[in-house]
Amino acid sequence: MKNHSFLTPGILALGLLLTGCAGESTSDTSNEGGEDSTQISFIHWRGEDKAVxxxxxxxxxxENPDISVEMTIYPSEQYQSTGQRLLQDGSTGDVFTSFPGAQFEAIASAGLFEDLSGEDFVSNFDEELITVGQKDDAQLALPYQLVFNMPVYNKGMFEELGLEVPKSWTEFQEMADTLLENDITPIAFPGADIGPNQFMNSMMMNNAPDEDIFEKLQNGEETLTNEWWVKTLEDFQLLEQNGYIQDDAxxxxxxxxxxxxxxxxAAMLATGSYHMSALLGLNPDLQLDLMAPITVEESEAVYEGINxxxxxxxxxxxSEKKEQAKEFIAFLSQPEIASQYANETGQHLTVNDVEYESEVLQNTAYWIDERTTRFQPRFLITNAQIEAAVLGSIENVLGGADPMTAAEEAQQLVDENRE
Amino acid sequence: MKISKSIYLFFLPGLLLYTLFFVYPTVSALFYSFTDWDGLSQSFQFVGIDNYERAFTGDTIFRKSIGNNLKFMLVVVVFQTLVALAFALIVLKNNKTTIFLRALYFFPTILSSVSVAFIWSFIYDPSLGILNQLLELVGLGFLAQNWLGNADIAIYSLAVTQVWFHAGQMLIIFVAGLQAIPDELYEVAKIEGANKWQTFRTVTWPLLAPSATIVIAYTTIQSFKAFDLVFAMTGGGPNNSTEIVATYIFDIAFRSYQFGYASAISVIFMIIIAIITFLQFKALRSDRISY
Incomplete structure (x- = not known):
């Protein structure tokens, strides 16, 4: 093993440059007057949350006059490419954020997460929802937001047409046919950007109820040419061929x-709960709820949705300011602060005792406790190249390829990239 | 004349910048290409030529991205050069109209890549986009396409955007080159009875070769490095059909955290660009003449 501390000057130079790049979205809320205050750096990617x-x-x-916070917001891609690189020397990102999945694994492998196990504020979070931030029995990160990556549907439209939420694949197709008869596209699928990586989750959740399926795929115990994935691709093909998703998706x-x-x-948007506020912004008269396609018969369905x-x-x-950084996370996890964040951003949170004020958050909060949802399968693919192969096979099928052929091509990429 | 040694100090700032921003990253990339560094950890291991072996023998997407890059490069080099040259010939003379047109053609160049990507993503949108609506309007609806969503044509759609984006820049180089050709040569060609095509072939093109060399070489390098446009418009999709080497390097380095392997691909990429540029210079140099 080699140590490359000699890289520090280069990384610092890069850091200076990249910090410059993120300048426009930097929010310096530091208390400049307080000479004794310790300034901590908070980096993340959610520009839309800047005001709150x-x-x-x-x-x-x-509340903490001896601590000031400098918040720097990077665009999502830039955060991956540059923001987290700045974590290495400890001068930036005393508090930082991470996605679950490949990003979390990479940062954990690099040893950049401080173990938060045993901190008092951890108990402010719903213990069942923060397991994704654990590794080797240590609480390395605390997920703050809870989103449901499953289609948003027009509840009002369904009621008008006398449609009920389908409980099986047969019922789903009947529902889609009724919508088509009424000149409504059943599913608006944003295939050019986030569609495949969001919709794959609910499309496969019951075809492969085993939550370790992608771990098995990555270690060679499973393949994409097996029934669970080929069936998922066939289901996508059916959606496309029957016109259940729009042309040129x-x-x-x-x-x-x-x-x-x-x-x-269109009746459904194949993305997730995080788009509900924006949809209501475009049309305040919409009545929205969440609904995942059940791709098996009712008796075989294990899950109702994705979280x-x-x-x-x-x-x-x-960081040399870990205690101050922890103070800030503790503050964010206070129910009243979390409630403010939830209501002003339109997101459900993993924090206990949050009071949701907006109608849409209240109406969909039942998905947190009353429905059987599973953690987003895509984030359980910890190898980004394998994730790309899986998603590519969906695009391949929607582009006209035969599901088995698409599965075989994707499996070849999986084999090439398996570690 | 004796040159004072202190004159060498004047080289120092440039040399320092060149070393910091070119030599150091290049040598670093070469160094890391022999390691398994993930880009985040404090340590790594040397893996010999494993990364290079993987790139050449075990990476389908890398090979596909080179193929996509060559398709993209060929379309862009041919069309950008021809469009820029054609427009340069149109706006060659200095009058108010041509000066305005030069500014108009140059305008896309000053836009940011993200703005261009946004504009053209909207133009290409299959349902809301202007292009398909325009085709429908003029009775050519059968030509309407899923411009960025069809894996067979998406890379060419991106190439068209690239040509629109940068042709104006190349036009300026051609205009400068054309204006430097002495009028006497055209007068001689006229006296000799040369027609327009003969004049272009025997006078204009040979004397324009230095400008054409710059345009073609620069366009080649530019199209190989067209990361931002591709990244913003398609992200390499659908199903890797627009994945070019630059976007693939980004994926490998920053999404897969395989910095060592990404460095190896970068080194290979650099060598490919150097070879193609060298061959172009050599080919175009043979076209040059001097009077």
Whole structure:
């Protein structure tokens, strides 16, 4: 093993450059007046949360006059490419965030997560929803947001047409046929961007109820040419061939797909709960709820939906201000602060005792406790190249390929990239 | 004349910048290409030539991305050069109209890649996009396509955007080259009875070769490095059909955390660009003449 501390000057130079790149989205809320205050750096990717986080940071600084917070927001891709690289020398990202899955695994392998096990504020979170931030019995990160990565549907439209939420694949197809008869596209699928990686979760959740399926795929015990994935691809093919998703779906962006649902040209948006607020912004008259396609018969269905605990808060193990960083996470996990964040961003949270005020959050909160959801399978693929192969096979089928051929091609890529 | 040694100090700032921003990253990439560094950890192991072996023998997507890059490069080099040259010939003379047109053609170049990607993603949108609607309007609806969603044509759709984006820049180089050709040569060609095509072939093109060399070489390098446009418009999809080497390197380095392997691909990529550029220079140099 080699140590490459000689890289520090290069990384610092890169860091200076990249910090410059993120300058426009930097929010410095530091208390410049307090000479004795310790400034901590908080980095993340959610530009849309800037206003509410600025306000929360101001409250934190008022309550903790000896600590100031400099928040830097990177666009999502830039966060992956540059933001987390700055964690290495400990000068940036005393508090940082991570996605579950490949990103979490990589940061954990690099030893950049401070172990938060045993901290008092951990008990502020729902213990069942924070397991995704655990590794080797240590609580390395605390997921803050809880999203449901399953289609959003127009409940009002369903009621008007006398449709009920389908409980089986047969019922789903009958429902889709009724919508088509009424000149409504059943599913708006944003295939040009996030469609495949979101919709694959609910499409496969009951075809492969084994939650270790992707772990087995990665270690060679399973293949994509087996029934569970070929059936999933066949189901996608059926959606495309029967017109249950719009024409040219692979060229449709999420904005276009959202417009279809907002204009009531389509009944479902194949993304997730995080788009409900935006849909209501486009058409406040919509009545929305969540619904995942059940791709098996009712008696075989194990899951009703998909959840993802994400935006995982963490403390940088290289930081020299760990205690102050933990204070900030503790503050974010207070129910009243979390409630403010939830209601102003339109997100469910993993924090206990959050009070949801918005109608859409209240109406869908039953998915947290009353429905059987499973953690987003895609995030259980810890090898990004294998994830790309899996998603590529969906795009391949929607582009006209035979499901088995697409599965075989994807399996070849899996074999090439298996570690 | 004796040159003071202190003059060498003037080289220092440039040399320092060149070393910091070119030599150091290049040598670093070469160094890491022999390691399994993940880009985050403090340590790594040397893996010899494993990364290179993987790139050449065990990576389907890398080979596909080179193929996509060559398709993209060929379309862009041919069409960008021809479009820029054609427009340069149109706006060659200096008058108010041509100066305005030069500015108009140059305009896309000053836009940011993300803006261009946004504009063209909208143009190409299969349902809301202007292109398909325009085709429908003029009775050519049968030509309407899923421009970025069809794996067979998406890379060419991106190439068209790239040509639109950068042709204006190349036009300026051609205009400068054309204006440097002495009028006397055209007068001689006229006296000799050469027609327009003969004049272009025997006078304009040979004397334009230095500009064409710059345009073609620069366009080649630019199209190989067209990361931002591709990344913003398709992200390499659908199903890797628009994955080019630059986007693939990003994926490997920053999504898969295989910095060592990404460095190896970068080194191979650098060598491929160097070879193609060298061959182009050599081919185009043979076209040059001097009077």
């Amino acid at each position: 986080l600025d306000d929360i940071i101001a409250q934190f600084e008022e 692979l060229g449709t962006s999420q904005d276009s797909a959202m417009a279809m649902v907002a204009n009531e040209e 993802t605990a994400t935006f995982m808060l963490a403390v940088n193990s290289q």
